[in-house]
Each structure stands twice: as structure tokens, then as C-alpha cells.
Amino acid sequence: MSINIHVQHEDFDLAAEYTELRSQTSKIGAVVTFTGLVRDFERLQDDPTSGRNLHRLTLQHYPGMTERLIAEIVDEAVQRWPAFGVxxxxxxxxxRPNEQxxxxGVTSEHRxxxxxxxxxxxDYLKTKATFWKQVDLNGQQQWIQPKQSDTEAAAKWTEDSDE
Amino acid sequence: MSMINLLFFGRLGDLAQDVNHSITYDGQLRTPEQLVHQLEVAHSKLVAALREPQVLVSVNKIIVKWDHPLCDGDEIAFLPPVTGG
Known part of the structure; x- marks a missing residue:
């Protein structure tokens, strides 16, 4: 079982991460990767009907705590479903928009x-890990508020935990 | 020197710009709730934001209850709802 967690300023290379994950053992039958990108459009909290072009996004986190919380999330996941690497x-x-x-990335025997x-x-990264996004919408700075849909997405894992 | 360090994240950081982030631990200050109460007169907007129900408090990077006992050298962080991912 290989778990790697990085909180970093630098960009990452999807191909390199994939290659590293699949090289860990020949027992791997499935590699799933997810990559999130910065959108160029964000709805304002005080006016959700109108969107604004996003100029840039600043991500703050709590060093030390963030890494530990992510490790706890990953530990819980691999206890529920066996995997080779995360x-x-x-x-x-x-x-900036379109950046990763x-x-x-997860490897397991079956998909x-x-x-x-x-x-x-x-789902838990979005609702538990200590990150905060601030957006610059054409010069207007605003801290992003949590989305109800993210809270609901995380809540589903407590409802069907034996699935 | 007995000190307690305070950290404010997200929008709480904007509201806490003129708060002293390093305060003397005098033994009187026993819980995060008491600390917030102490800030109330000079920083009412910040305190109103700190008392929103979704705000969490951590001591030495562990999330605790608001009546958690504080010790000399503790790092207290106030955490608004997270928005990573």
C-alpha cells in the first residue's frame, strides 16, 4: 500500500503520476485518476443568478493540518475499499483559469x-481538508462559500457506508 | 515567555488584520470561547463571524470544542467552512 500526499505550489505532470502509480505492483488491474481544473467562471454569492469572469484564484491552506486531514481521508477510504496505491x-x-x-489517482485490483x-x-477533500479559495472577479476579491451540493456529496458516504 | 499564537483563515483573516496574533498567556485565559469573548469589545465584526455556527476551532492542529482548556504555547486556529478541491 503506497500513499502519497502533496500540498504544493508547483504544477504536476499527470503522465508522471500515472506512470508512478501503475509501476507499484503488477497486481494492479485498474487505475482511476481525477484532475480538477480552475474554471474561468464563478457565480457571486450575493448575486447567484449572474456569473463573473474569474481572473485568478488564490488557495490558502493550514500547513501541517491539511496534510494530516488528507491522510485521514485516504486512510478511511482504503479501509472501506482495498487499493494498492493512492x-x-x-x-x-x-x-489562473484552466490550470490544474x-x-x-488510485490503483486497485478491479475498477x-x-x-x-x-x-x-x-468529496471529503472538498468538505474536510483545510483549504480556502479566494477569487478575483475582475478586481473584486471574494472568499468562496461552500456549496450545498458538495456537502450533500460528502454526506452520501455516511448513508450507505456498507455499499 | 508564555504566549498563545492565533491563526485566522479565509475571510476571518481579513477581519482579524488588526488583531494581535500573539497574545500573552496569563493563566486567566482558559478556553477558545473565553478568548473570543475577550476580543468582543475591540473587534465586534470579527467576533460575530467567529460565532457563526459553521466556524471550527483547532488547538495545535486538532479540531476541539470551544471549551477546550488552553495551555502555554498553544496554537489556536479559527477555521471557516473549507472550500478546497
Whole structure:
């Protein structure tokens, strides 16, 4: 079992991460990767009907705590569904539209566990890990508020935990 | 020197710009809730934001209850709802 967690300013290379994941053991039958990108459009909290072009996004985090929380999320996931390897990379600092922001890669014997782990880790990453996004919408700075849909996505794992 | 360090994240950081982030631990200050109460007069907007129900508090990077006992050298962080991923 190989778990790698990185919180970093630098961009990451999807192909390199994939190659590293699949090289860990020849027992791997499935590799699932998810990559999140910065959107160029964000709805304003005080006016959700109108969107604004996003100029840049700044990600703040709590060093030390963030890495530990992500490790706890991954530990819980691999206890639920067996896997060979999990890599989580989350970028921080100043990011522009279309840049890569988050990577989750999972290897397992069959695809079901890898899909489940990737989705579980992403859902909890959004609702538990200590990251905060601030957007610059054409000069207007605004801290992003949590989305109800993200809270609901994470809540589903407590409802059908034996699935 | 007995000190407690305070960290404010997200929008709480904007509201806490003129708060002293390093305060003397005098033994009187026993919990994060008491600390917030102490800030109330000078920083009412910040305190209102800190008391929103979704705000969490951690001591030495572990999330705790608001009546958690504080010790000399603790790092207290106030955490608004997270928005990573």
C-alpha cells in the first residue's frame, strides 16, 4: 500500500503520476485518476443568478493540518475499499483559469474500488481538508462559500457506508 | 515567555488584520470561547463571524470544542467552512 500526499505550489505532470502509480505492483488491474481544473467562471454569492469572469484564484491552506486531514481521508477510504496505491496532490497559492488544481489517482485490483476511493477522497477533500479559495472577479476579491451540493456529496458516504 | 499564537483563515483573516496574533498567556485565559469573548469589545465584526455556527476551532492542529482548556504555547486556529478541491 503506497500513499502519497502533496500540498504544493508547483504544477504536476499527470503522465508522471500515472506512470508512478501503475509501476507499484503488477497486481494492479485498474487505475482511476481525477484532475480538477480552475474554471474561468464563478457565480457571486450575493448575486447567484449572474456569473463573473474569474481572473485568478488564490488557495490558502493550514500547513501541517491539511496534510494530516488528507491522510485521514485516504486512510478511511482504503479501509472501506482495498487499493494498492493512492496519490493526492493539491495545489495552493495563485492559480489562473484552466490550470490544474487537484489530482487524485488510485490503483486497485478491479475498477469498482478505485472509482469509489477517488470519489470518496474528492468529496471529503472538498468538505474536510483545510483549504480556502479566494477569487478575483475582475478586481473584486471574494472568499468562496461552500456549496450545498458538495456537502450533500460528502454526506452520501455516511448513508450507505456498507455499499 | 508564555504566549498563545492565533491563526485566522479565509475571510476571518481579513477581519482579524488588526488583531494581535500573539497574545500573552496569563493563566486567566482558559478556553477558545473565553478568548473570543475577550476580543468582543475591540473587534465586534470579527467576533460575530467567529460565532457563526459553521466556524471550527483547532488547538495545535486538532479540531476541539470551544471549551477546550488552553495551555502555554498553544496554537489556536479559527477555521471557516473549507472550500478546497
Amino acid at each position: 496519490t493526492v496532490i493539491h495545489r495552493v497559492g495563485c492559480l 488544481i487537484v489530482f487524485v 469498482e474500488n478505485a472509482f469509489k476511493i477517488a470519489e470518496f477522497v474528492m
